[in-house]
Amino acid sequence: MKTLRTLSLGALALACAASLTAADLAKFDSQPGSKVKIDGTSNIHDWAVEGGIIAGTMELDAAFASDPTKAAPGKIAAKVETSMPVRTLKSGKSSMDSVMHAAMKQPVHPKIEYRLTELTLKETPKSAEGPILLESKGELAVAGVTNKVAFPVTMTRAGKSLKATGTASVKMTSFGIQPPSPKISFGLITTADDVKITFEWNTSAAEAK
């Protein structure tokens, strides 16, 4: 009897796992108006570059997407693949932009890419609009180097739109990027290795096909 129960539980688990297929994922497409900001510092002053295009799609467990207030904390089936053209990152100074784009090996690796590997709901949200607090794990590829990254993500909903915001801290050197030190400064200006990436990604539920 006990064996049978274990088996049936196992079967149930399998069935659940099987149900986590594309068919049960709700798709969200990237929309204009997204923002990415990279903040850094140097021994002289803080700096920031901003971009306004995040491409890609997000797929979330359909039941979770339709009513997140019923979801229990834990792993959420999800698939996210996004990218951002490196040259859309701007500082407001074109001379600094070309240095930055060169440091990120833009001609060879024109995009920054991110792929989600795991999404965990931290707590059941009180409202379907959010905020929905999640933890993410994924892979970030910059300048041809891919690293594992983990950072908290907050989602908010409004009608068909879903906005994901978050902040990730990374080291430039972990992507093989030497923090730039302008030659003209004779080594007096040194850029710190740590940068903070903040994003605000606008998506909208894809039209049913």
Add this chain to the structure above:
Amino acid sequence: MNNLPLPQNDTNNALDVSRRDFVKTSSFAAAMSMLGGVPLFAQEAKPAAAAPAAYDGPTVKCALIGAGIWGREILNTLARFPKAQVIAVCDSYAPFLTRAKEAAPKAEGFTDYKEVLKNPAVQAVLIATPTHLHKEIALAALAAGKHVYCEAPIANTIEDAREIARAARDATRSYFQPGLLLRSDPQRRFIVPFVRSGATGQNIKTRAQWHKKTSWRRAAPNQERADALNWRLRKDTSTGLVGEVGSQQIDVMHWFLAKRPVSVTGFGGILFWQDGREVEDTVQAVFQYEDGTSFNYEASLASSFDSELEVLYGSDATIMLRGNKAWLFKEADSPLLGWEVYARKEQFFNETGISLAANASKSTQTDQGKGQNEAAYADPPLYFAMESFIENTELIATGIEDFVATFDAKDTKALRDYLNGLQKSKKPAATYKDAFEAAVVTIKANEAITKKGVVKFDPAWFEI
């Protein structure tokens, strides 16, 4: 008809290279020192690039339409930017086309601008034809989805200028830059905060002048060509000295002051060049403003005395700009600003001018060997205007490319919002609004000069 000496280096633009050379090399600065001013310098530009080394970065593919003297000056300037790739040159006059191809050997030659616009490889079009021919080409270029640089004044009638401004405004996918060069000039940009912050006290009056001994008449092998070439000398095609030359300095003064005139009174006549021309060779336009102040613009083709200058008279101090230099002259009772104690000073007759140089702080480290009369940078305003045009065109072109690769290309509003977000990455340059405003002001000033009377500005004229 034409028995007068012909100019050797005549151009249709006030801010030509020879003026800069003059300022750099003549004893003009020394003469100014004797009068006593403090130079106001702008930040030093990068040294003129040597022959571009093998450049494999992004390019902006350009076409020049109108290859006269000024058009070829544009080609020579573009040649200094590896990013600017001139792939087509166009002029209906064969000898001009030949000379343009010498200046841009890799460019294909065309006699019909429509053929240039048909080439999908052409991203940006630079229009340097006579003023009255701008509209047709500018509208066609914008309609063809090209980025457009159009010489100033953009048109010789307000109606044509408005049509161009509207087309530029509505062309979401095109970057439009008019040839109001001083808006890109680092020295002028450096002066704006001095004027706007009240460092000169209350603005009392302003003055600008352009004096050059030159006929403005171009030599031609036959009468037909002479007529086409000397469009500046006819009333139906020219906006006169106040427009064809004055647009630049009049625009910069209105930019400094952030003012629009309420009326303009014109004076002038054909005083020296009695060669059958219709356009006055010496003019004066007095603009008046709501606050009671005035701006006196003077231009002459009959006297070269004192060349070009712009002066802003304030109750605490006066700023004088000449070419790429500027000075501040303080009143005896004006408050101490502090920094001027350390600034370079020059003696101008009975006055002491304080240098207003944008690179003043840098100059202490890098320019110690420089003579006092050396300007902060040597490049003419056209260099900075072309740099802005090429950089901004690339910014907008790649912005559109990145946007449509991701989102719905038909979503014009979203695209416009995205491109607006790129504004702060733009290099400084005049806009279609500036060009239209300058066109209205100078066309009406020319009208006032023609009738030797007053024209009151109707606010409705300024509506695009």
